[in-house]
Amino acid sequence: MxxxxxxxxxxxxxxxxxxxxxxxxxxxxxxxxxxxxxxxxxxxxxxxxxxxxxxxxxxxxxxxxxxxxxxxxxxxxxxxxxxxxxxxxxxxxxxxxxxxxxxxxxTPAGRFTLDPAPGHYAAVVGGSGITPVLSIATTLLERAPDARFCLIRSDRTTASTMFLEEVADLKDRYPDRFQLVTVLSREEQQAGPVSGRLGEERLTALLPALLPVERIAGWFLCGPFGLVQGAERALRGLGVRRTRIHEEIFHVDGGPDADRPAVVPASGPTHSTVTAQLDGRSGSWPVRDGESLLDAVLRNRADAPYACKGGVCGTCRAFLVSGSVRMDRNFALEPEETDAGYVLACQSRPTTEKVELDFDR
Ligand code: FES
Known part of the structure; x- marks a missing residue:
């Protein structure tokens, strides 16, 4: 990383x-x-x-x-x-x-990434979900001469499609290694882009016709919640292993550009203490009723890492050293990360009197 x-x-x-x-x-x-x-x-x-x-x-x-x-x-x-x-x-x-x-x-963060390596990769993106995938596809094609990339993108109209020129440039530069399929939901076309909505059913039919699904080394799904969920269900239904699927969700309610994330009242103890290790220094502070662990730490350490406070970006990831928490929502951590003991501090409410987090791990 x-x-x-x-x-x-x-x-x-x-x-x-x-x-x-x-x-x-x-x-x-x-x-x-x-x-x-x-x-x-x-x-x-x-x-x-x-x-x-x-x-x-x-x-x-x-x-x-x-x-x-x-x-x-x-x-x-x-x-x-x-x-x-x-x-x-x-x-x-x-x-x-x-x-x-x-x-x-x-400084940059996030785990929706690809280390350029030979292989065949694919992405299903909606709207501004093209943004990280443009970086992934460009870097891969530039650095791994044998790699191939298939981009399936969904937008409302051609006029609302971001990075049209940059994607067309990839097609020009890598005609044999870059495949592009565009689906427009609000524009009927005589030729060229396919029309309609890109949901689970459609993808289940479309993907095997486009790609050797079982040989794709990594799938990158990025965009609105519904599209990413539908694409994941389609891939799982086609027998793709979950470890080959990478997801990043944009625009969930309470996500990065919403005014305030939803707050679910805590059902844990009324008096909890969080101990946090951050940048080599540690401290212990009370957690107020209903407050997230991130907010409790931020009241005392303004340098605690966060960006969205909506459970989407993963910037506030911390290792849960002891105690237990309940996360309101998690659109950022993979199951392997939660299994390994990582939590999103912005979404975590204590369910034990003492909780210990390590932001440095
Ligand atoms: S700050 Fe973005 S997930 Fe917690």
């Missing part, structure tokens, strides 16, 4: 703002030489951006769409930002951010 051990914010200068569609832009940041090691990233990772609005801190995560450079340390980083109705950060990105601005950008 290319990410450094600890997530940190640094101010990076915006060197390009490219309008992709009516409701999406790509922001490019320059990474100064002295910070390049810290912004090493694997294809598929994301960046959290931070700003303060009316005294309150707002963080949002956006996937990196640029390829991970062969020497590891990026000179620039490009992210895709789709406008979300009422989105505190995306509205700002669309209306205000200009070339020359400096933004607070967290």
């Amino acid at each position: 290319a990410a450094p051990a600890r997530a940190r914010f640094h101010r990076l200068r915006v060197t390009a703002v490219d309008r992709l569609t009516d409701d999406s832009v790509a922001l490019t940041f320059t990474v100064p030489e002295e910070l390049r090691e810290l912004y090493r990233h694997a294809p598929g990772q994301h960046l959290a951006l931070r700003r303060t609005v009316d005294g309150a801190e707002v963080r949002r995560t956006y996937s990196i769409c640029s390829a991970a450079p062969a020497d590891g340390a990026p000179r620039t980083l490009r992210v895709g930002v789709r406008l979300v109705d009422g989105g505190a950060f995306s509205t700002y990105a669309h209306k205000e951010i200009a070339v020359g601005d400096e933004l607070e950008v967290m």
